[in-house]
Every structure is written in C-alpha cells, then in structure tokens.
Amino acid sequence: MHAIVxxxxxxxxxxxxxxxxxxxLIREGVPSIxxxxxxxxxxxxxxxxxxxxxxxxAISMGPPQAIEVLKEAxxxxxxxxxxxxxxxxxxxxxxATAYTxxxxxxxxxxxxxxxxxxQAIDGDTGQVGPGIARQLKINQLTYVCKIQHIDFDxxxxxxxxxxxxxxxxxxxxxxxxxxxVKDINQPRYPTFKGIRRASRMEYPIWTxxxxxxxxxxxxxxxxxxxxxxxxxxxxxxxxx
Numbered sequence: 001m002h003a004i005v006x007x008x009x010x011x012x013x014x015x016x017x018x019x020x021x022x023x024x025l026i027r028e029g030v031p032s033i034x035x036x037x038x039x040x041x042x043x044x045x046x047x048x049x050x051x052x053x054x055x056x057x058a059i060s061m062g063p064p065q066a067i068e069v070l071k072e073a074x075x076x077x078x079x080x081x082x083x084x085x086x087x088x089x090x091x092x093x094x095x096a097t098a099y100t101x102x103x104x105x106x107x108x109x110x111x112x113x114x115x116x117x118x119q120a121i122d123g124d125t126g127q128v129g130p131g132i133a134r135q136l137k138i139n140q141l142t143y144v145c146k147i148q149h150i151d152f153d154x155x156x157x158x159x160x161x162x163x164x165x166x167x168x169x170x171x172x173x174x175x176x177x178x179x180x181v182k183d184i185n186q187p188r189y190p191t192f193k194g195i196r197r198a199s200r201m202e203y204p205i206w207t208x209x210x211x212x213x214x215x216x217x218x219x220x221x222x223x224x225x226x227x228x229x230x231x232x233x234x235x236x237x238x239x240x
Contacts, residue, residue: 001054003045007038034069037117039187055079074198075190086207091221098131103214114177133177145183
C-alpha cells in the first residue's frame with residue numbers, strides 16, 4: 001500500500017493580507033503552521049499503513065520554509081516527504097497548484113490512495129484535491145468522514161461522505177483521491193522518536209526542471225487561469 005498525503009503550510013492568523021498588485025497572499029512576516037485539516041489526512045493515511053503495511057509519502061508545494069510542515073508530517077509517522085519549491089511555482093492558483101502536484105505524484109510512481117484535507121484555511125476553496133484527481137484521471141471522494149471498507153488487492157473502497165443534509169455512502173475503484181473532514185479521526189501527536197527522525201531526515205526539493213513531461217506554461221502565476229482583479233472592503237451596512 002502506498003498512500004500519498006498532500007499538505008500545505010498556511011498563515012497562522014486570520015488576518016490574511018493580499019498583495020494589491022499580484023493579487024496573491026502576503027506571507028512575509030506571518031508565522032506559518034501545517035494546515036489543520038491536513039492533520040486529519042495524515043492520520044488517516046497512517047492508520048491504513050498500520051493496518052495494511054506499506055508506506056506514506058507527504059508532499060507539499062511552497063517556499064523553502066514549507067519543509068517545516070513536512071517535518072511535522074514525518075514526526076507524526078510519514079515515511080517520506082518531498083517539497084516542490086521553485087520561483088516558477090509562485091503565485092499559482094488552485095488549478096496551477098493541482099497541476100503541479102499531480103505532475104509530482106506521477107513522478108512518485110504507483111500509488112493506491114491520495115489523501116487531502118477538506119480545504120486550506122487560507123484560501124478556503126476546497127478545489128486542489130478534486131483538481132489533482134481530475135489531472136490524474138482518478139475518482140475523487142470528497143468530504144469523507146469514514147472509510148467503511150477498503151481492499152487494496154481488489155481495488156475497492158467504500159466511504160461515508162458528510163453532506164449538509166446527511167451522510168452518503170459511496171463505493172469506488174482504487175486508486176482514488178479522498179478529501180477528509182475532521183470527523184474522520186483524532187490526529188495523533190508527534191512522538192519524541194518521530195521528532196528526532198524528522199530533524200535528521202533529508203528532504204528532497206523538486207523544482208520545475210525535475211517534473212519531466214510537465215508543461216512549464218501551466219506553472220505559477222502565468223499558468224493560472226484565474227486572477228484576483230480587485231481586493232476591497234465592503235461598505236458598512238446601513239440601517240438598524
């Protein structure tokens with residue numbers, strides 16, 4: 001079993017500022033953390049590894065300091081961790097981010113399941129996970145709150161999805177991508193042994209040149225089909 005977990009480093013604040021020229025997040029001077037929803041994705045992948053064996057690979061895209069969230073993933077129990085970092089990736093919207101991550105996952109080789117958090121707390125779009133599934137041409141199971149059954153030999157999975165009006169049970173073939181909600185588990189704390197291993201581990205950094213076969217025109221701000229046209233504060237409400 002090979003599980004891949006896509007994680008993100010996000011600002012540790014609700015006071016997110018936007019660059020008025022580029023329309024992208026300003027991250028300089030803002031403390032960063034592992035996206036909270038991604039901890040549930042890591043935990044679920046680790047539980048599958050404990051049950052079926054295999055390995056878990058964490059992957060993230062961001063600036064060099066994003067290695068810190070990969071260290072946290074390894075401290076929790078992930079076996080390998082890879083960072084995608086290149087100025088060519090800067091300014092990516094959700095489509096370009098999904099494209100870049102999918103190209104890296106293709107390079108990783110065969111996999112059985114991909115986990116993502118429901119959404120990132122900075123963008124709140126919930127689009128990157130489904131975008132990766134679309135690029136890889138695999139099934140996507142979103143808002144998963146429970147894995148009822150999984151058989152890697154037969155390539156089968158059955159999950160519960162948490163919807164506004166109730167729960168939905170869905171079956172799919174593997175490989176598949178799952179985005180998970182916080183109801184699915186309780187993430188573990190990193191162990192002392194895991195922290196030591198994470199601090200000593202070397203983390204491969206892949207650049208645009210390492211993603212052979214990818215189209216460079218689809219990377220970064222230039223490859224992003226969406227743009228932030230204007231950022232403004234809405235006028236105060238009138239009346240009582």
